[in-house]
Amino acid sequence: MIDLDNQTSLAVDLEALEKIAASLSDKEVELIITDDETIQELNAEHRGKNNTTDVLSFPMEAPFTEQSIFGMPLGSIIIAESFVKDKAAVFGHSIQDELSLLFIHGMLHLLGFDHENDDGEMRAREKELIEQFDLPKSLIVRTEEY
Template identity: 50%
Template structure:
């Protein structure tokens, strides 16, 4: 189940996001859409990184029947990246959602020897989305 807090009041590919969520977990996932300033504050508070970012994940794993966690997406950065790469804003939101969901499911691209990248690429192919976030980051 997906609950959405759309602070940016942007158009979201809700049906696709709900499908992605339902196909990968039976737990509730919260999606929060924020602006760059709010994301900067979250990144500083939770990761001690003094800049904005595109997506953050906050797992909840202390309780057996708790939601899976929250995914926070910076819509301003997502829209900028979509324009830069020439694809739809909604596709970029879906890419970031997949990336965040995989983190909530326990994957960590910094330590899992390519497992998250493999899963991300499979999901992106399945949902006919543009190049994965991990692949784009590695190309820079």
């Protein structure tokens, strides 16, 4: 289940995101869609990077055993509205498709994947999910450029 806090005017197909979330976990996930200023502040505070970014993920700090026992959420995903709109326009697909792509990226981080330190496992899983949900391949292209 997704607990959505949409702080913007961005239209969200919550049902589409719920399908993605349910394919990865049965835990609740908080999804916040926000503005550049807020995501920049969070990025600076939590990652030491004083710039805007497309998506941030904050896994729940409790051990997975406690999450199982107490039904705690998996964590929070924060997505910047401007990145959703801009990347959708650049890559020529819908805003919802871009939101879904960023949500997949955030969910995988919540589940412990880390593209900065793994040997391509996160990118491989992203590719599988993109194909499973018939989404545009732009995230694959973008991540392979890093």
